[in-house]
Amino acid sequence: MQAALEVFVNGISGVFIGLAVLYAAIKINKLLNGQEVAKKEE
Amino acid sequence: MVFFDNMGLMALTPGMVFMWLIGLTLVYLAITKQYEPLLLLPIGFGIVITNLPLTYLMEPGEGLIWRFYHYGIEWEIIPPLIFLGLGALTDFGSLLAQPRLIFLGAAAQVGVYVTFFIAYTMGFSLQEAATIGIIGGADGPTTIFLASKLAPQLLGACAVAAYSYMALVPMIMPPIMKLLTTDTERKIRMKKGRKVSSREKLFFPLIAAMVIILLVPASAPLIAMFMLGNLFRESKVVERLNEVSQNALMNIVTIFLGLSVGATMNADVFLRKEVIFIFFLGLFAFMISTASGILLAKFMNLFTQNKINPLVGAAGVSAVPMAARVVQKVGAEADKKNYLLMFAMGPNIAGVIGTVIAAGIFISILK
Amino acid sequence: MATEVLVPLAGSIWEILVEVGDTVEEDDELLVIEALKMENLVYAPCDGTVSEIRVKKGDTVEDDDVLMLIKE
Structure with a gap:
């Protein structure tokens, strides 16, 4: 039971942390590449 | 006469005949209802063929379909190629x-x-419980990938459960979506990105x-190939590779995937009461996944001005793009000028990535 | 004054259900946009007469492109 709980907690927090980091990466990507091109297109 | 002794007919068991019925039902649903036909058709056929006695098609080291299975799935080649x-x-x-x-x-x-937790308390091993839980991610190749690593004996049942429920998304999801949202919430029009x-x-x-x-x-095999495929697409300089990855190559490996998944389901392995539990738990996982996406969207709405239509949360279930289509349909029922x-x-694709991460975490802890 | 009918979601024009000169009422079906193999109806934003159609069947359209004009 101990082991299952450990997987449960690690799993759910791992998925949220993973996607939160990806969220941050998308935001950084937007800062680096998004605006610059948007300006050019204008 | 030796001919009669060598006939498959002599070695037939009732279990095998029952498996024919399951295989033929999948073939029937694939053809008449078009439920995931690209997969359920070869899977159904594989089930029938593997339950014909004395063929040795799945005999380790010599059988034809065993080679497809061994080099394709056990060697982890096909699911990453699909990705x-x-x-x-x-x-x-x-x-x-x-x-x-x-x-x-x-x-x-x-x-x-x-679902992983519940399956474990029901007596499945940690590895088996993980494989059953991942069905809730609604991602076929990821389910197969994880099963081949943690619980190969459940691979066939879990794959069929995942693909069947993906086909049933338009039936499973709407009642849950309507139960958890109010009419006003379903009418929320979201601001364009x-x-x-x-x-x-x-x-x-x-x-x-x-x-x-x-x-x-541990998620590297799937994520690396997924992102490589996307790089082919977005780089716009390798149109040939982009085209072959999403069409010819994917179609080719789908044939081997479907056939070998079907062929893992011989009567001895499949006709056990655990398999019934797998189907119930898989459905349960699907429903919880749908609900938790909706509930998080409602929770996020408590803090944000720019409201999210909570129906969109249901699309976190990664059946792409079926889940997104269902969201569109249910949303349009409430407000026909709402295009969700x-x-x-967005959540639909994030769901795919999320399921792969979940599988990677299972592998890194349980393998 | 003419009202612009905008693309509600990117996709391709599957079918155009009205012609220039047709009288339409608010919420009438104007055309069908196909996106992700799903047909999505576009409805009239107001009453009026179709004065111009700027797309044809098979065109790929982006968010907020102008599909047609409706004169009130």
Whole structure:
């Protein structure tokens, strides 16, 4: 039971942390590449 | 006469005949109802063929389909190749335009872990419970990938459960979606996301591959191929590779995948009461995943001005793009001028990534 | 004054259900946009007469492109 709980907690927090980091990466990507091109297109 | 002794007919068992019925039912549903026909058709046929006695098709070291299975699935080649094609097919634009919706794709993985826990308390081993839970992610290749690593004996049942429920998304999801949302919530029109530059789309697969694999190395086979396929697409300089990944290559490996998954289901392995539990638990996982995505969207609405239509949360279940289409349909029932399809694609794709991460975490802890 | 009918979601024009000169009422069906293999109806934003159609069957359209004009 101990082991299952450990997987449960690690799993759910791992998925949220993973996607939160990806969220941050998308935001950084937007800062680096998004605006610059948007300006050019204008 | 030796001929009569060598006939398969002599070695036939009632269990095998019962498996024919299951296989033929899948073939029937694939043809008449078009339920995931690309997979359920070869799977159904594989089930029938593997339950004809004395063929030795799945005999380790010599059988034809065993070779497909061994080199394709046990060697982890086919699911990553499918992901290569999915990557080439995927437009991450909707995700990049509304990155906050990524969390809805994470929420939908709650069903995976809740089901994992319940399956474990019902007596399945940790590895088996993980494989059953991942059905809730609604991602066929990921389910097969995880099963081949942790619980090969459940591979056939879990794959069929995952693909069947994906086909049944239009029936399973709407009642849950309506139960958990009010009419006013379903009518919420979302603000369009910003325009995403093509350079952002080009950088995304590179960044995402590095970030995710650094965090969860065990997800590398699937994520690497997924992002490579997407890089083919967004680089716009290898149209040939892009085209072959999403069409020819994917179609070819789908044949071997379907056939060998079907062929793992011989009567001895499949006709056990555990399999019935797997189907119930898989359905349960699906329902929890749908619900948890919706509930997170409602929770996020408590803090944000720019409201999310909670129906979009249901698309965190990664059946792409069926889940997003269902969201569009249910939304349009409430307000016919509400177009949720593209908003739903964000969590839908995030759900795929989330399920792969979940599988990677299972592998790194339980393998 | 003419009202612009905008693309509600990116896709391709599957079918155009009205012609220039047709009288339409608010919420009438104007055309069908196909996106992700799903047909999505576009409805009239107001009453009026179709004065111009700027797309044809098979065109790929982006968010907020102008599909047609309706004169009130």
